[in-house]
Amino acid sequence: MMDGSVSLSELSCKNIYVKIDDKLEGKLFDLRKKQFRSIRDMSRTSDIPENKLEAFFWHGDSYNLEIFLKIVKIFGIKNYEKRIVWIGGKTRGGGIRNPRIPFNFNxxxxxxxxxxxxGDGNFSKNLSVGYINFCPDMITSFKDVSKEVFGDINIKTDRKNWILLPRIAGRILLCLGLKPGRKTATNPRMPDFIKNGSRKCKIGFLQQFSDDEGSAQIRPPYSYSIRFELAREIPYDKITEKHEYVPSLLLDLHSLLRELGYSVTNIYGGRVYRGRKRLTRYAVSWCFDIQGKFSLEKFRRDIGFRVGERKEKLDYGLSMMTKNTYGPKAINTAIVGFHNAQKVRGIVTKHHMKSEMKQTIRNAQAWLSKLERRGLIERCSGGVVICNGRGFCGLEGRTPLGYKISDKGLRFLKEVNKGKTYTIRSCPVNAGERVYSCKWSNTTKT
Structure with missing residues (x-):
């Protein structure tokens, strides 16, 4: 159990039954006849009641797991786990055929x-295990993973986005130390065999948990991150101590990502809202982010998103991070884009730059600031009439609404265009004049 595997001896329970293959079944009957004269004689030499031995040898095709383990121990049979063809509860309708015993979760x-x-699953108090997700690919993936771990497990599908596993899966999870109940109330932790396990186990955990609870926060040019957010319930009278109620799973996830070399922020949040179906408790939400180009590229390479929208957002964000580096080629592209906008508008604002560069408004403003610091453009002030695009030209001395190319920018653009001529436009109106149609005049420079 400490290494992430569950054997039959750890799973022993009165309500669990097994079916064995014909070869092992015949061997048990032959050994009983050879070593004991009768069922009563076998009961006297062991601590197994006579009626249970009779039920084991003479009634039914499934055997109580507790009695089965005692009998194979009496006869000294080894490697019996490979002879089990079914395991499940006493009631019909749920179980695992050809189980992969011992069940290895590491x-x-x-x-x-x-x-x-x-993540998106649930482990209820009646030991039923379920998983709900509105993405068909995630539902299919969970079914495949369940069969890889347990064997041919009986899976029930409800409403196409909710699947249920038999209670034998819940009993196995109990052996691993997982607590049944609502996750916001039980405050589960990451199992030790995952924190101390193999790298494959950690990556598998992070892949699934990222798809369930992760989100891509991509808002160029300033927001490039992957966020994990979890909530935990606290009593009303403890609301002032909410910082002591950070979800344990979020803390373990934060430590695991740092251990694997990811750049993560400190845990923040503390957003309070009323707990679900509870009038005496609050729920507090906490989160942290993975940031930095190196960490995001590593996340996409080693973990990644399988859900289409988040995967596309992450790819888009990384491509924007690559394009938005202020290198020589990027500066050339920006000044040419600024020139194209000025040919049409005369005075360039961040909105014009956004349309020309096909980027966000923040990214456009960042480019304007960068070009201004290099002296390639200048603000329209000091007697220059500023038109805001709605028919109004501002007064002299007011806060500039736009930019124009500078003399240095003209020389730089000439080098970029290799001596080509270009055209800019100006709007000859008087300061303070309200205009509703502006006739632009062309001025050609070389």
Whole structure:
């Protein structure tokens, strides 16, 4: 259990039954006849009641796991786990055919299964395990992962986005130390066998948990991050101590990502809202971000998103981070884009730059600031009439609304265009004049 595997001896329970293959079944009957004269004789020499031995050898095709383990121990049979063809509860309708005993969760698929249960899944108090997701690919992936971990497990699908596993899966999770109940109330932790396990197990856990609880916060040019957010319930009288109620799973996830070399922010948030279906408790939401181009590229390479929208946003954000480096080629592109906007508008604002460069308003403003610091453009002030595009030209001395290319920018643009001539436009109106149609006059410079 400490290494992430669950054997039959750890799973022993009165309500669990197994079916064995014909070869092992025949061997048990032959050994009983050879070593004991009768069922009563076998009961006397062991601590197994006679009625349970009779039920084991003479009734039904499924055997109580507790009795089965005692009998194979009496006869000294080894490697019996490979002879089990079915395991499940006493009631019909749920179980695992050809189970992969011992159940190993210290693996890539094992880490993904645990992350799914702690993410969009649920582990209820009646030991039923479920998973809900509105993405069909995620539902299919969870089914495949469940079969890789348990074997041919019986899976029920409800409403196409909610699947249920038999209770035998919940009993196995109990052996791993997971707590049943609402996650916001039980405050689950990341199992130790994942924190101390193999790299494949950690990557599997992070892949699934990122798809369930991660989000791509891409808002160029200033916001490039991947966010993880979890909530935890606290009593009303503890609301002033909310900083002591950070979800343990979020703390473990934060430590794991730092251990793997990712650049993560400190945990922040503390947004308070009323707990679900609870009148006496609050829920507090906490989060942290993965930031930096190196960490985001590493995340896409090693972990990544499988959901289309988040995957596309991450790819777009990384491409924008590559394009927005202020190198020589980027400056050339920016000054040419500024020139194209000035040919049409005469005076360039951040909105014109946004349309010309096909970028966000913040990114356009960042480019204007960069070009101004280099002296390639200058603000329209000191007697220059400024038109805001709505028919009004501002008074002299007011806050500039736009930019124009400078003499240095003209020389730089000439070098970029290799001596080509270009045209700019100006609007000859008097200061303070309200105009509703502006006839632009062309001025050609070389």
């Amino acid at each position: 693996s890539f698929h094992g880490g993904k299964f645990i992350a799914a249960v702690l």
